[in-house]
Amino acid sequence: MPTTTTIWLMLASALCWAQPPGDSHPAVSNVWGSQYPRIHSDLRVSFRIQAPQAQKVQVRLGGTHDMTRAEDGTWSVTIPPQIPGFHYYSLVVDGVAVNDPGSETYFGSSRQSSGIEIPEKGVDYYEVKNVPHGEVRQFRYFSQVTGAWRRAFVYTPPDYDTNLKARYPVLLLQHGGGEDERGWVVQGRTDIILDNLIAEKQAVPMIVVIDNSYALKPGESPAAMRPPSGPPGSFRIVISPTFGEVVVKDLLPALDKRYRTRAGREHRAIAGLSMGAAFAMQIGLGNLDRFSHFGSFSGTVMRDLDVKTSYGGVLNDGAAFNKKCRLLFIAAGTAEQSRLDAARHARAELDKVGVKHVAFDSPGTDHEWLTWRRSLREFAVRLFRNQQ
Amino acid sequence: MPTTTTIWLMLASALCWAQPPGDSHPAVSNVWGSQYPRIHSDLRVSFRIQAPQAQKVQVRLGGTHDMTRAEDGTWSVTIPPQIPGFHYYSLVVDGVAVNDPGSETYFGSSRQSSGIEIPEKGVDYYEVKNVPHGEVRQFRYFSQVTGAWRRAFVYTPPDYDTNLKARYPVLLLQHGGGEDERGWVVQGRTDIILDNLIAEKQAVPMIVVIDNSYALKPGESPAAMRPPSGPPGSFRIVISPTFGEVVVKDLLPALDKRYRTRAGREHRAIAGLSMGAAFAMQIGLGNLDRFSHFGSFSGTVMRDLDVKTSYGGVLNDGAAFNKKCRLLFIAAGTAEQSRLDAARHARAELDKVGVKHVAFDSPGTDHEWLTWRRSLREFAVRLFRNQQ
Numbered sequence: 001m002p003t004t005t006t007i008w009l010m011l012a013s014a015l016c017w018a019q020p021p022g023d024s025h026p027a028v029s030n031v032w033g034s035q036y037p038r039i040h041s042d043l044r045v046s047f048r049i050q051a052p053q054a055q056k057v058q059v060r061l062g063g064t065h066d067m068t069r070a071e072d073g074t075w076s077v078t079i080p081p082q083i084p085g086f087h088y089y090s091l092v093v094d095g096v097a098v099n100d101p102g103s104e105t106y107f108g109s110s111r112q113s114s115g116i117e118i119p120e121k122g123v124d125y126y127e128v129k130n131v132p133h134g135e136v137r138q139f140r141y142f143s144q145v146t147g148a149w150r151r152a153f154v155y156t157p158p159d160y161d162t163n164l165k166a167r168y169p170v171l172l173l174q175h176g177g178g179e180d181e182r183g184w185v186v187q188g189r190t191d192i193i194l195d196n197l198i199a200e201k202q203a204v205p206m207i208v209v210i211d212n213s214y215a216l217k218p219g220e221s222p223a224a225m226r227p228p229s230g231p232p233g234s235f236r237i238v239i240s241p242t243f244g245e246v247v248v249k250d251l252l253p254a255l256d257k258r259y260r261t262r263a264g265r266e267h268r269a270i271a272g273l274s275m276g277a278a279f280a281m282q283i284g285l286g287n288l289d290r291f292s293h294f295g296s297f298s299g300t301v302m303r304d305l306d307v308k309t310s311y312g313g314v315l316n317d318g319a320a321f322n323k324k325c326r327l328l329f330i331a332a333g334t335a336e337q338s339r340l341d342a343a344r345h346a347r348a349e350l351d352k353v354g355v356k357h358v359a360f361d362s363p364g365t366d367h368e369w370l371t372w373r374r375s376l377r378e379f380a381v382r383l384f385r386n387q388q
Numbered sequence: 389m390p391t392t393t394t395i396w397l398m399l400a401s402a403l404c405w406a407q408p409p410g411d412s413h414p415a416v417s418n419v420w421g422s423q424y425p426r427i428h429s430d431l432r433v434s435f436r437i438q439a440p441q442a443q444k445v446q447v448r449l450g451g452t453h454d455m456t457r458a459e460d461g462t463w464s465v466t467i468p469p470q471i472p473g474f475h476y477y478s479l480v481v482d483g484v485a486v487n488d489p490g491s492e493t494y495f496g497s498s499r500q501s502s503g504i505e506i507p508e509k510g511v512d513y514y515e516v517k518n519v520p521h522g523e524v525r526q527f528r529y530f531s532q533v534t535g536a537w538r539r540a541f542v543y544t545p546p547d548y549d550t551n552l553k554a555r556y557p558v559l560l561l562q563h564g565g566g567e568d569e570r571g572w573v574v575q576g577r578t579d580i581i582l583d584n585l586i587a588e589k590q591a592v593p594m595i596v597v598i599d600n601s602y603a604l605k606p607g608e609s610p611a612a613m614r615p616p617s618g619p620p621g622s623f624r625i626v627i628s629p630t631f632g633e634v635v636v637k638d639l640l641p642a643l644d645k646r647y648r649t650r651a652g653r654e655h656r657a658i659a660g661l662s663m664g665a666a667f668a669m670q671i672g673l674g675n676l677d678r679f680s681h682f683g684s685f686s687g688t689v690m691r692d693l694d695v696k697t698s699y700g701g702v703l704n705d706g707a708a709f710n711k712k713c714r715l716l717f718i719a720a721g722t723a724e725q726s727r728l729d730a731a732r733h734a735r736a737e738l739d740k741v742g743v744k745h746v747a748f749d750s751p752g753t754d755h756e757w758l759t760w761r762r763s764l765r766e767f768a769v770r771l772f773r774n775q776q
Contacts, residue, residue, distance in 0.1 A: 031498060032602060053444075054481075093442075093481050094443065094481060095440060095441030095442060096438075096439045101485075101499040103500075105487070112491075128537045133537075135526055137524070138524040140521040149516045161647075
């Protein structure tokens with residue numbers, strides 16, 4: 001039976017839930033029913049956690065912010081306005097970065113991390129709208145290259161199960177370092193973006209395939225993909241050729257067998273973000289007989305582009321390459337200076353030999369998912385145009 | 389440039405990765421490449437985390453276990469042999485329950501929690517095997533009842549996209565309290581279990597629909613589904629009628645429109661675990677014109693079953709009910725005494741009036757996912773038999 005004190009605390013707590021501070025609302029990235037974190041109309045964010053025995057609690061989001069302890073052991077802080085879009089973040093309890101129980105987790109930096117969605121005023125292309133919806137399907141296929149079953153996600157457009165004679169072009173989308181095949185589905189909202197673009201006839205109906213770039217052959221050491229001395233949470237960018245082999249030998253044939261794809265290079269695109277941009281360029285430009293549309297979103301790899309030598313020299317004869325390339329798209333956020341510099345370097349290199357390309361600079365965004373949602377939209381609307 | 393000390397630490401750390409203790413191996417529930425937690429051949433489990441500034445670190449799995457700090461700030465512990473199957477667990481850093489960065493997270497207890505898969509010797513019905521695989525599809529549908537778009541997961545059997553004239557019976561599977569529609573997909577491994585059963589012709593090809601029982605009408609308070617005074621991480625079992633309305637008015641029509649279902653009560657089943665068992669019985673037995681197969685897995689609700697009054701008295705005339713019921717299946721784990729008692733009470737009640745039912749007691753398992761994987765298997769092999 002509750003004591004008087006307990007009842008008082010319950011009442012206080014209930015009032016606290018009932019009257020959250022000011023004009024704020026729970027983030028959409030919260031777990032069901034969680035009142036914190038809360039986002040204010042000016043995009044400040046309030047965090048709260050129960051940690052009566054902790055010595056120090058912080059929030060790590062756009063810097064590290066000390067939280068303040070109340071007498072009941074609740075720690076809280078309101079941090080300055082955040083940039084719209086999706087951000088990974090952590091709570092730090094006595095020096096250990098942990099997830100916030102109030103938020104969903106998202107796979108990034110090789111761990112399940114808390115994430116928060118900061119609303120972007122007047123923008124709804126990545127919101128679920130009242131339009132026909134496609135599906136995201138979990139697709140298991142066996143890889144002869146790795147000797148194991150793999151899982152990819154496949155977006156099928158809204159009319160896939162009704163327009164049974166239609167065949168569709170295929171876009172492969174690669175995640176970043178320390179992420180996996182869940183990234184473009186959950187953080188990227190690929191299906192929602194495509195549903196909306198297709199409904200507005202801004203993009204043609206297409207199949208989108210989201211696989212995991214981390215792949216090992218039997219006996220191949222995981223050290224090929226992560227530093228042997230690294231603790232959990234570390235990762236490194238290693239563009240192993242194994243995944244490219246998986247794509248060519250296993251994934252594309254399995255897709256063409258299972259789904260109503262349009263076969264042939266004109267109907268295939270590949271793009272990726274950050275580390276995924278390096279995979280996309282390596283696999284795409286290394287297999288011009290299989291791909292004709294290429295996208296680099298925030299690719300550090302662009303820094304080293306040399307039209308004479310990169311990718312077996314396929315870029316060196318601009319006119320010949322232009323005949324084979326339907327789209328070469330190079331994007332970066334204006335707030336991620338090193339990737340923006342890399343993109344600008346690559347564009348200048350391509351201009352030297354007359355390789356046509358499309359540039360997209362995402363205004364005000366950093367090395368983050370909003371840059372990549374925007375890049376996907378700008379890329380997708382240019383894909384598979386003027387095809388029979 | 390690394391100092392000598394740094395290099396020494398890197399080497400020590402590399403050796404540590406290269407030579408993990410004894411006969412242990414990383415859990416399959418670890419994030420990619422993570423070496424901890426590790427499982428020993430006798431099912432002891434070793435945990436490790438870096439927390440140099442923490443005062444006390446524990447593991448909460450089958451009890452609470454203190455971890456020991458090494459000089460470098462690494463905490464570790466090996467805990468006694470664990471029961472096979474999937475378990476949620478936490479690390480506790482200075483009193484705060486957090487996730488283990490080495491493990492995947494799973495939505496349970498209304499939060500993203502670490503989880504660990506303890507291997508079950510000689511058992512492979514929930515492992516990915518070399519058989520034809522179905523798909524799990526993310527299905528968005530609009531609910532008139534809640535006034536919002538909802539997401540469900542739909543398992544389609546392996547031949548769904550090749551056997552285009554076939555129609556399939558439908559099983560609805562409900563999650564437990566504090567879980568959601570991801571539970572039966574990720575923790576439950578529904579698609580793998582069904583793929584294997586269908587390949588062995590132990591189950592008929594069927595569509596499985598996994599939705600979220602938490603549903604609110606516009607203006608309905610979330611307090612209907614969770615305690616207003618509860619902190620994040622708390623939940624309560626409230627069998628709101630809203631989800632039942634969603635099923636009847638929105639979900640079933642949307643499914644019959646989108647997928648090649650067999651319509652009609654003979655071809656529909658509903659089951660759930662724990663809180664989901666209560667939803668399954670309420671919705672199933674409350675809509676005998678729509679369902680004919682019913683499953684309660686670890687349902688506390690069985691404790692209160694009264695054949696005279698429960699579910700509008702539909703059980704009271706045993707002979708009449710038996711004509712309408714193709715399967716009434718009541719399961720519990722032998723290590724979850726209160727639910728086992730509840731199941732036994734319900735079976736005795738049903739016997740009073742001659743209602744036919746099937747009992748399944750999962751040997752040695754508690755209120756956990758292994759009980760429910762087994763229950764699903766035992767339920768699925770009995771579904772939709774002797775149908776045209």
